[in-house]
Amino acid sequence: MNAEIIGTYAVAVCLLIGSVFTLVGVIGLLKFNAPMSRLHAPTKVGTVGIGMLLAASMIHSFVIGQMSLHELLIMGFLFVTAPISANFIAKVNIHRGDCETPPSPPQDDTWSTLNTPQEDRTNDIASQ
Amino acid sequence: MKRAFVWLIPHPFVTLLLAIVWTFLQNEVSAGMVVFGIILGIIISRGTSIWWPNTPKSFRLDKMITYSVMVIWDILVANIQVAWVVLTVPNAKLKPAWIVVPLELRQPEAITVLAGTITLTPGTVSADLSDEGHSLLVHVLHTDDPDAVRDDIVNRYQSRLKEIFI
Numbered sequence: 442m443n444a445e446i447i448g449t450y451a452v453a454v455c456l457l458i459g460s461v462f463t464l465v466g467v468i469g470l471l472k473f474n475a476p477m478s479r480l481h482a483p484t485k486v487g488t489v490g491i492g493m494l495l496a497a498s499m500i501h502s503f504v505i506g507q508m509s510l511h512e513l514l515i516m517g518f519l520f521v522t523a524p525i526s527a528n529f530i531a532k533v534n535i536h537r538g539d540c541e542t543p544p545s546p547p548q549d550d551t552w553s554t555l556n557t558p559q560e561d562r563t564n565d566i567a568s569q
Numbered sequence: 570m571k572r573a574f575v576w577l578i579p580h581p582f583v584t585l586l587l588a589i590v591w592t593f594l595q596n597e598v599s600a601g602m603v604v605f606g607i608i609l610g611i612i613i614s615r616g617t618s619i620w621w622p623n624t625p626k627s628f629r630l631d632k633m634i635t636y637s638v639m640v641i642w643d644i645l646v647a648n649i650q651v652a653w654v655v656l657t658v659p660n661a662k663l664k665p666a667w668i669v670v671p672l673e674l675r676q677p678e679a680i681t682v683l684a685g686t687i688t689l690t691p692g693t694v695s696a697d698l699s700d701e702g703h704s705l706l707v708h709v710l711h712t713d714d715p716d717a718v719r720d721d722i723v724n725r726y727q728s729r730l731k732e733i734f735i
Contacts, residue, residue, distance in 0.1 A: 462652065465655050477694075478710060481691060481692060488689055510596060513593065534696075543706050544669060546704040546706070547704060548703040551699070551700055
């Protein structure tokens with residue numbers, strides 16, 4: 442058992458775990474019926490699924506002797522940007538009324554997505 | 570002297586981060602590239618500082634590192650729980666819920682980190698902020714006890730972030 446064989450097995454295990462989580466994410470995206478529930482599935486793919494696939498790539502590069510740390514950057518950028526797209530999709534769902542109306546906040550007037558001026562609100566309905 | 574330093578490096582963490590990212594992009598550590606990264610970090614943070622007038626007053630890097638490790642562990646655990654929910658709970662029995670997290674954090678950076686943490690942890694997505702920023706709207710995929718999830722977020726993440734962004 443030398444390092445190369447152990448590395449190969451580690452790469453295979455990482456690829457397997459990453460693929461399983463990606464598959465579960467896709468199943469969730471197809472299975473759920475409400476838009477907000479569907480949004481939960483890709484967050485799983487974006488963290489452990491991609492993370493494990495990138496870890497496999499990193500281990501592979503170490504095993505063949507060409508060290509590569511670009512994967513850490515990809516992971517970092519994904520972790521910073523993924524919540525923003527999820528947040529935008531959630532805001533669109535709230536704005537279009539595709540989900541249950543959220544309870545109003547205890548201290549302030551309303552949620553910032555719903556806080557549109559009155560004239561814009563009537564324009565929205567007219568344009569639809 | 571101090572004013573010149575603040576003018577040149579308005580956001581020291583941004584400068585440091587850009588230098589590190591540049592070095593990582595080269596895939597090898599050489600003195601020339603590190604120096605070039607630092608120069609880039611200074612130029613870019615100086616050039617964009619007009620759009621980013623407020624710096625966070627203080628920031629505890631050591632506590633941020635332990636917080637990151639804890640979040641990564643939580644992501645792994647929550648992933649397995651949510652994968653189980655996806656595969657076993659049918660649509661009719663799913664109990665999604667909105668929860669409202671009362672925010673004690675006031676700095677935009679701290680609120681962004683909290684919202685990002687909530688979204689990255691599978692099973693919860695931060696959806697919206699109230700119009701004056703006193704509460705955060707979070708959607709939960711499947712829970713029997715929404716209040717427990719809210720208390721968990723407040724005690725586990727928000728209390729730690731309050732110590733990081735003082």
